[in-house]
Amino acid sequence: MPVYQQFVKQILNPLDLWRSGDYAEIRYLKEFERTQFLPPDELRELVWQRLHHIIDTAYRRIPYYKSVFDRAGLVPSDIKTDTDMLSVQILEKRDVQANLQTMLDPEFPKNRLIFDKTGGSTGTPVNYYYSIERKWARQAAMLRHDRWAGYDVGQRFASLWGAARDMPAPSWKQKIKSLIFPKTLQLNSIRMTPELMLEFNKQLKRYRPPVILAYANALALFAAFLKQQGVSVYRPKGIITSAEVLTPEDRKLIEETFGAPVFNRLGCREFSVIASECEHHNGMHLMAEGLYIELIRGSRLAETDETGEIIVTDLLNEAMPMIRYRLGDTASWVAGTCSCGRSLPRINNVAGRVTDFIVGMDNRLCSGVALATFIVSKRPSFGQIQIIQEEYGKILYRVGCGQNKPLQQHDLEFLREQTELYLGKGITIDYEYVDSIPHEASGKFIFSKSTVARKIFQ
Template sequence: MNYRLFLIKIYRNFFTPAKGFKKWEKHLNKTQWLSLTELNELQEAKLKKLLLYSIKNVAIFSDIVGKMDLNWSAKEILDKFPITDKSFYRKANEKCLSKNAPTYEYHKSSTSGSTGESFYFYLDVNRQGWGEAAKYRTDTFAETMPHHSRASLWGASFDNYGNKGIKIKIRNFLTPFIFLSSYDLSIESIMRYVAILKKEKPRMLVSYPTPLIELADYCKKNNIHFPFLRSIICSSEQLFDFQRKIIEDTFVVPVFNRYGSREFGSIAQECNCHNGLHVNIERMYVEILNDKNEPCKEGEIGQLVITDLDNKVMPLIRYRIGDLAAWSNMKKCACGRGLPLLEKVEGRAFDVIRTPNGQVISGTFWTLLIRYVSHEIKSFQVVQNEIEKINIKIEMIKGRELSKEKMDILLSKIKEKDNELKVNVQFCEKIELTRSGKRRFVVSSIK
């Protein structure tokens, strides 16, 4: 092991995942133990520097110079910036790029487009280094160190680096990484993945909750165990409590909830205290805003608005990511980290049902309701295309049926929210996943 660790040290000195990674990793591993006050001071300095840079160099933000004073705090300057989103940057086109972009080394990336049109954006290499460092830090929250092997049951084929290039081959030798595609997940592919996992024996498994539930179901039915696993990270989908229980009971390891996105990388993650999700505030400035774009109180659900502090090619500022979350009222986690906590992330803003009387019903209501009504329901999906009506697709466990009594309970609980809401229930043999293998419990076209 000492020989291996020596090789890993050489690898991490000369074959780092991204430019600046080693420097930023060392920095983040130190700053996480600072007090929240000290962390806020670091964040304030980075935010003000980023905002002033953007006003000077990014055309779409240049008019803000006449609305502010250089003596203002970073937050006062930030408030003069518009709330942005994907459509804002699409319309801005080249105006959202820094005039200094040609002097930077950068690459093009995109969101998956699984819930709509893909969004293309640019990341400079310094931002990549920060992003990789933040991801490795949150891996340690799940007690996984850089030299430990990992497996990823994931959907994005461009995340599979394969065996291209000497750098990747060296990395895969020293820090084994196994990519298992969740695209078109079938019994045959699950059987193949089980064999691969048993052979490679990864310490950590990273996946969406949906394919993990499929894998857990197969392993439970066939009495399959992975004693080499030490932790599981769930990301990219909302992790519900019933899913966490199924996964932990099956694999007998702790599950860590990670919240991230293609645009920002790792945003927040649980530590082993599971008191909420620690936000990587050295990397980004996070706001949670209500419908009037005012800051939400602790515990109040609102829309996540994020500013990337490290991307100088295409600064994403006050970017409404489309997800809902709430700040925790816990001042400091028992783990000792000063990083602030999100109490919860409740899923995408458009993954809610809106009723004729003006209520907004989040995904959590539907998952709790379905589990309350019957554990014989394998899966479900609530679809809304009209404000007055919803369609509930239900996939039952094979050989089971939903009794009239339970159906009446289901309908009555929904009617308690809004008696004018029309409900249609449709039983399906199988509810299709997205192309990347995700489960959308709520699908709404209501803006």
């Protein structure tokens, strides 16, 4: 590692974290770097200690869970095995929406709480809180998993991700920080025209980031475009894909085009990184020290090689415990141990959100995940939304409104204004109201579907 990178990693970054009160992130990183290689029995013991602790805390301190356990006639000491967990009621996204205040520890210091909300692409937007401790653990977990792909603190980094149009101008503190720390090169997947994609390639060649993080679908489209153009392409050391389902065809296309291995990742806003690939690319290792993961089929646990719904219990968020949260994605277990030596269990065949690009008025391509993040999640009152595009210049918002009233006038105005901002003026918008938008039989939720975008690079 070059001297300046070492200086940033060993001196400047710890100083900056200490100054901002986030030094505990380094403590968590050291812990996670060690625990990933624990013998399987010891790792399991650690996970179960944390699981008992969070269940016990939830039962004693959180009104919502006291009532969930009481209704089921359970006490925390009844939970001794994976199978026992099945008797605890599943936490649906709508339960979190309806019980936000009673799920929060009433005595948790407000100045140590972080508020956040999910994007709209997984079905139902959710508001939630986590503790500042959890923030440090999340950041450390992310860094550990980034390091598997070849990234380290002090290195340059690029992301092909959605960036909001209304991002505030950087403060003077951020400007000074950007002079010291390598900046992230942000390539905005919210608007991908042929000219901009050629520019992205040039920027990557100039900046030379060792690792690129990208929406799986956005990077596949970028790869298909570069291949079609026949231009020379920047080759990083590693690529992290996330936020969308990565198909085997897209993985092959990305790896061939960029000449680098893809490290696929499952993450979400509620829990940050859930699982990601190591250098052996044989399934994704769970972030097991922070999350207890179940794969279930109805009322039983999935067998190895059987697809199950992913149920997540956050082991480290005492402020607002999330116990048995239905993520909305499916996966299967990978048997055996990984050659990398990490004992973190592995999952595979993840099926989650499916998002197509939507074609805007000047043939710009706009990532579905980005649309979900910057339009739908701004208004949790929207509930479920799906975007369908079957012809150029026109889109259909399908709204799953259940018992709620269809969109109000101010919602329609907001949608029109935001849609024109991202897709261009003059686009025709239609609406269709349905009771609910079901997940596909495979467990996938299709947020955006465009038959127009698929034709562009065929």
